[in-house]
Amino acid sequence: MRRSSATLPALFSAVLLSVVLGLAGCGGSQNSGGGLPSPLRVGVIPNISPDRQRAQYEPFRAYLADRLKTDVELFVATNYAGVVAALVAGKLDVAYLGGLTMVQAEAQTKLVPLVTEVDRETGTPEYLSAIVVKDASPYKSTKDVVGAGGRFAFGDVSSTSGSLYPRVMITDAGARCDTGDLTRCPPLASVAFTGGHDAAAQAVLSGTVDAAGLELRILHRLEKQGSVPRGALRVVETRQVMGYPWVASDRLAQPVRQAVTDAFLAIKDPKLLDLMRAKRYVAVSDADYQEVRQQASRLGLLTALKGQ
Structure with a gap:
């Protein structure tokens, strides 16, 4: 992965x-x-x-x-x-x-x-990028995930809300993503690219990773479709992204x-x-x-x- x-x-x-x-x-x-x-x-x-x-x-x-x-x-x-x-x-x-x-x-x-x-959710040309964890997770913030050396997943490497803005959030929380290697952001234990927002959500759901960055409205759509049980994933941070x-x-x-x-x-x-x-x-x-x-x-x- x-x-x-x-x-x-x-x-x-x-x-x-x-x-x-x-x-x-x-x-x-x-x-x-x-x-x-x-x-x-x-x-x-x-x-x-x-x-x-x-x-x-x-x-x-x-x-x-x-x-x-x-x-x-x-x-x-x-x-x-x-x-x-x-x-x-x-x-x-x-x-x-x-x-x-x-x-x-x-x-x-x-x-x-x-x-x-x-x-449709924000009523503006901007939408939300989110970092999510399992609902039962002890993590309450992005800083908690980074500080504990958690395992993190992005979507596609070129995704704005699944790669760029989650990277903004984890670096603001203390991760060092200036290593020259996109898959290393210490103190996070690991960083992986799943290829898509739906796959990132599933990685958190399955316990493969502790947290992931994805587009919030896609998570809502996955919940509506039943691909992700409602309430199974919890949002710990969001950022606005131009559409x-x-x-x-x-x-x-x-x-x-x-x-x-x-x-x-x-x-x-x-x-x-x-x-x-x-x-x-x-x-x-x-x-x-x-x-x-x-x-x-x-x-x-x-x-x-x-x-x-």
Whole structure:
């Protein structure tokens, strides 16, 4: 379950090769004269298992195709790096990223943030990253987990709410995560990457780790679905995170980017908004993600993930 930082460049190279080969047969979208590409290629990070993510976003794919009057192809990678690789390779026009994933990607290709969702729980464009423990755990705070040398789990290494902000919380509580190895944050006994928010929750539930960082609204969804018993996990700390940005490649003409933005802003169907965890959508700019850049740089994540 644990990834060492030494394996990250090799992992990314393999992911990049598989993405390029897998998407090479899709053909390039045509964007001459500023017209809509056909197909419009849309990528989504897998904040839950890829198969479930693909099924969840099928109604959105159909909506976008109907609204824009063009074919839309949906691509869900097996991990966050896969979507970044596809963007860098020029195989995607629009993508749904976490803030950290966007910052990671923009170091390799030019991106334009378009919109983010207004969170149904907070009522704002920000949502919550949380550190959770088992309800029966003696830990009452993040400082308790760090001070006791607990075992900690993140989700995907490139996740904003499952990696970056939990790392902010544990370092603020006294952990040293400046070791040059993403899997070492003494005095924590161990640090592991589970690959997803749902897997991080299960790691705490099973007792594999003592605490984990994840997106709070995903935990609530897992409880609603019955994947995690209600009350089995207890939140010891939260931090606000700027919402997941939908971004466009700057290769996409500005009128097309505006048409895509307008399509998001026009979503009114309650069922579609519910599927996408949104109350509504609002436009965002590059400046909205400056804190993510600063925190990622401060914690060495951009250096560690460079060339991943």
